[in-house]
Amino acid sequence: MKQAYDVVIVGSGVAGIAAANTLAGHGLEILVIDENPQAGGQILRQHCRVTDGFWEFDPRLERSGRTVSTQKIVQSLRPVPRPKGITCVHQARVLGIFPDRQLLVHVPDPLCPGSSVSGCMMEIDAGYLLLATGARERFLPFKGWTLPGVMSLGAAQILMKSSGILPARHTLIAGTSPLQTVLALEILKNKGNVTAILDENHFAKKLGLLPLLKHHGFLAGEGAMQMLSLMIRKVRFRQGVRVTEARGKNEVTAVVTADLDRKGNKIPGTSQIYSASALAVGHGFSPNIELPVQAGCALDYDADRGGWVVRVDHALETSVVKVYAAGEITGIAGAGKSFVEGKLAALSILEKLGKKTGPDRYAQKLVRMQKQQRGYASFLNQLCQVPASAYEAIDDDVLICRCEEISMGEIRKQIAKGFVTTGSLKKATRCGMGRCQGRICQPVLFDILLALTGQTPDQTGSPSFRAPVKNVPMAAFLHP
Amino acid sequence: MNNADTDLRISSANRGTKITLQVDGVPCTAYEGETVHAALLAEGIRVLRIAGKTGEPRGIFCGMGICYECRVTINGVPDQLACMTLATDGMQIETR
Ligand SMILES: Cc1cc2nc3c(=O)[nH]c(=O)nc-3n(C[C@H](O)[C@H](O)[C@H](O)COP(=O)(O)OP(=O)(O)OC[C@H]3O[C@@H](n4cnc5c(N)ncnc54)[C@H](O)[C@@H]3O)c2cc1C
Ligand code: FES
Numbered sequence: 001m002k003q004a005y006d007v008v009i010v011g012s013g014v015a016g017i018a019a020a021n022t023l024a025g026h027g028l029e030i031l032v033i034d035e036n037p038q039a040g041g042q043i044l045r046q047h048c049r050v051t052d053g054f055w056e057f058d059p060r061l062e063r064s065g066r067t068v069s070t071q072k073i074v075q076s077l078r079p080v081p082r083p084k085g086i087t088c089v090h091q092a093r094v095l096g097i098f099p100d101r102q103l104l105v106h107v108p109d110p111l112c113p114g115s116s117v118s119g120c121m122m123e124i125d126a127g128y129l130l131l132a133t134g135a136r137e138r139f140l141p142f143k144g145w146t147l148p149g150v151m152s153l154g155a156a157q158i159l160m161k162s163s164g165i166l167p168a169r170h171t172l173i174a175g176t177s178p179l180q181t182v183l184a185l186e187i188l189k190n191k192g193n194v195t196a197i198l199d200e201n202h203f204a205k206k207l208g209l210l211p212l213l214k215h216h217g218f219l220a221g222e223g224a225m226q227m228l229s230l231m232i233r234k235v236r237f238r239q240g241v242r243v244t245e246a247r248g249k250n251e252v253t254a255v256v257t258a259d260l261d262r263k264g265n266k267i268p269g270t271s272q273i274y275s276a277s278a279l280a281v282g283h284g285f286s287p288n289i290e291l292p293v294q295a296g297c298a299l300d301y302d303a304d305r306g307g308w309v310v311r312v313d314h315a316l317e318t319s320v321v322k323v324y325a326a327g328e329i330t331g332i333a334g335a336g337k338s339f340v341e342g343k344l345a346a347l348s349i350l351e352k353l354g355k356k357t358g359p360d361r362y363a364q365k366l367v368r369m370q371k372q373q374r375g376y377a378s379f380l381n382q383l384c385q386v387p388a389s390a391y392e393a394i395d396d397d398v399l400i401c402r403c404e405e406i407s408m409g410e411i412r413k414q415i416a417k418g419f420v421t422t423g424s425l426k427k428a429t430r431c432g433m434g435r436c437q438g439r440i441c442q443p444v445l446f447d448i449l450l451a452l453t454g455q456t457p458d459q460t461g462s463p464s465f466r467a468p469v470k471n472v473p474m475a476a477f478l479h480p
Numbered sequence: 481m482n483n484a485d486t487d488l489r490i491s492s493a494n495r496g497t498k499i500t501l502q503v504d505g506v507p508c509t510a511y512e513g514e515t516v517h518a519a520l521l522a523e524g525i526r527v528l529r530i531a532g533k534t535g536e537p538r539g540i541f542c543g544m545g546i547c548y549e550c551r552v553t554i555n556g557v558p559d560q561l562a563c564m565t566l567a568t569d570g571m572q573i574e575t576r
Contacts, residue, residue, distance in 0.1 A: 035545055037515070037566050042544070049513070091564070117557050136546045146549075148526040148539030155543025158563075163518030164493025190490040250537050251526050402541070403548065405533040435548035440541075471548065473557060 001089060001111055001122065005031040007349060008103060008126035010094050010291065012048075013041020014073060014335045015132035015327030018342030021056045024083035026355045031124065032086065033105060035093045035470075041134050042154065043070060043335055046161040047077050054082045062343065065365035067215055067372045069222070070335040096467025097295035101126040101322060106472045118475035128322050128349045131295075132342060133288040135306070135328035137177070138443045140283050140386045141408075143398050144246030153179040153282035157186060166192040168278030172255055174198040174243045176384045177282040181226045188233055195276055196236035198257055200264070200283075201383065203239050212379035215372040242266065242390070246279055255279050264387035284384025286443040287329045290469040293462070296320050301457035303385065304378040305331030307443055308462055314367075315348035316341060324349060333377035340369045388451035391444075400448070401441040403434020411448060420453045422446060422461045435471055438463065488522050499569035504576075510567040517543065517550050517562035520573070528552055528562060528575050 007023055009016045012034040023030050032039075039055065040048035048055055058076035061068055082088075089107065096104040103124045112120035137152045144150065149168065153175065156167040171187055172195040173180050184194045213220050230237060244266070245256040259270035287309050289299060298311045298319035309332075310325040312318055318325050326345040327338035344366050350357045357363070394400075396409030406429050419428040422445070431445055432438030438445075442463050449460050489495075489511075496512025501519060510519035517540045520528070527537040528550050541549045543563045550562040553574040562573075 035564065037564065117555060136542065136544065146531070146536055146538060146541075148528075148537055151540055152542050155540055155563075158543040159518050159521065160490065160493075163514040163522075164490045164495060165514070165518040165522045166488040166490060167521075168488065190492070192490075251539070399534075402531075402538075405531055435551070436546060439546045471559070473559065475557075 001031075001087065001107070001124075002029070003123070004125040004127070005029045005087075006127040006353070007031070007130065008033065008101075008124060008128075009130045009132060010034075011041060011132035011134055011327070012036075012039040012088065013132060013134045013327060013338060014044065015134070015338035015342035015345075016041065016130070017044070017055055017077075018057060018339045019130055019132065019326060019346040020054070020086055022343050022346035023350065024086055026350060026353075028085055028353070030086045031126075032088045033092050033094055034088075034090050037091055039088065039090070044074060044077055045158065047074060051079055052082065053079050054086060054088065056080050057339065061339070062365060062369065065368050067369055067376070068336050068339065069218055071222075073335045073339055093470045093472065094291060095469055095472065097129065097291060097323070098467075101129045103129070104467060106468075106470075106476055116475070118473040120476055128324065128352070130324045130326060130345050130349065131292050131297075131310070131318075131329060132325070132327045132338070133291055133329050134338075135285040135287050135332055136439060137282040138284050138286040138384075139281065139440065140175075140242075140390055141394060141398050141400055141444060142243055142245060143395060144248070144252070145281070146399055146402055147246050147248050147252045148250065149248065149252035149277060150246050150279045150281065153177055153183050153280045156278070156280040157183055160186055160190055166190060167280060169193060170195050170276065171278045171280055172196055172198065172274055172276040173280050174200070174241075174255075175282045176200045176386060177284050178223070178380065178383065179282055181223070181230060183280055184230055184235055185226060188235070194235050195274060196238060197230070198241045198243060199237070199239045200242050200260060200386070201239060202260070202262060204262065206383065209379050209382055212375045212382070214375050216376045216379075219376065243279065243281060244271065252276060252279055263389065265389055266393065283386055284381065285328065285332045287332060289329060289463075290437070290439070290465040292318060292323075292325060292329060294465045294467050294469050295323060297323060297325065299462045301462070302331065304381050305333070306381050307446070316345040317348065331377055332381055333373045334380065337370065337373040337377070340366050340373070344370065386447070388447070391448045391451035394448070400444055401429070401431040401434060403436050403441075404430045406431045408448075411445070412452070415449065415452050420449065420455065420460070422449065422463050425449060432463075437465070437469065437471070499567065501567055502570070502572045504574055512567070512569075514567050515563055516552065516554065516565045516567050516571070516573060519567045520562060520575075525575065530576055
């Protein structure tokens, strides 16, 4: 590892890999940093098993200029010898970005001078910086969501994809996310059992959102096929149902649900109990904005893009000069958008560096693909969105901040006292000050604030983060 | 943990070499390429720590390095994320 690189890419998901592919071959020194043990981000993980090489997408992928499906992106990925000039570092966390694009990075033991089981810190200078830090899942908290065996939809997927292990013999699936059906099919393919899918969305809501898929007819078809194969396999599928409680002593053993009316409110007297050894649940996605915020990048709030997103111009440059952003952090829209934006950001950087990047036609095609993604983004985020009334209805004894163990009752009390901005509520409750630094509860807290106060997102205020944006052992700072 | 929930390893998955971990002093089988959280789950270990205030058990939640619920001690270093660490032969893991 060197001290300075022409371009540093944070994140090796679809966006990061697409960008690195585009930047390769121009005589640049490029560093790709990712905290995962292997490349691939959220969807390519099992396809990017640790190798000495690198990965590239089949160049035919963007030739048509039409939006591409996740499946196509995954299928078109292939291993290649590591291109000259590209260095990849895994299990390394970027903790902060300082003026003139100086990065503070926690690197694992083997890369530290001498030896240190806790790893060590490095400072790296980036000529250009591309942030492609992706997204995480978001949740509507319920009583018992902290019990072992209750996990995110992604966690259940990751167990199977990365380690070849089922979340449980019988898994109950719930929430609002399209990952529900993806997960169910994956479990069945691997000979596990799905107790039931409990979708909070009524069929009517999904139908109403279909026109947004104008450029994505194939996705509506894909969804219908998924439903059909679940029906053929007799998976119990209920719509308009919400999990209200997970029960168990040391781990989840039962799950309680309530039926929802068309507005998403619980209908009294409709509770049902399911026995379950695992519950996988999720309510959509939230961009990983901590690092860009710490770097000083301006944000925009757009519910149709997943909440607070990094503001970028047409070239994907953020409000901080020479700092670019691509993929889910500029708006949740899935793999297709991450792919296109990774390429476009790389082309913009190449242009700034005076490197020839081929005909304009190519970039124009990518821009057209990027525009087509907007409809899908609205569809996806509206589908996942939970109505404000659901946040208002959270019971006082439900934990909101898992790390600091802060309940809805405490949050209600502080809001009533007048702590009605993101910043002041965090200080008043300590919600978001725990180990995860608000990664799980901050989007929830924000939605609670909007629901309980009726304020606009701008009145409530965007979240702030300081370096280090992730926890690292103190010993790592002390290592020479 | 009930019997029905042991043997969660997917039979058709490609597995690395068989290795042995020490979990709270007890030897436990895993395979190269598995993350620590997955290997523990396959052994039926779901409670990884106890929350400080409420004393509630906690286990994996996000599986991707976001929630910090899966903190365990690995080879003497506390607060390591089980979901972001690959299991290696002889690894010493302490839960709770
Ligand atoms: C759990 C989950 C499951 C999903 N499953 C599907 C699916 O089945 N199908 C589908 O179409 N879409 C899925 N998605 C949507 C997915 O986000 C997109 O499809 C796409 O993979 C996003 O690519 P990306 O490159 O923008 O981000 P990601 O793929 O998320 O890549 C971001 C990378 O940045 C790294 N990173 C972040 N912060 C730091 C830091 N500070 N230091 C070092 N590294 C860092 C992360 O480790 C990660 O590898 C899923 C999303 C999530 C969260
Ligand atoms: S399970 Fe969330 S950080 Fe490991």
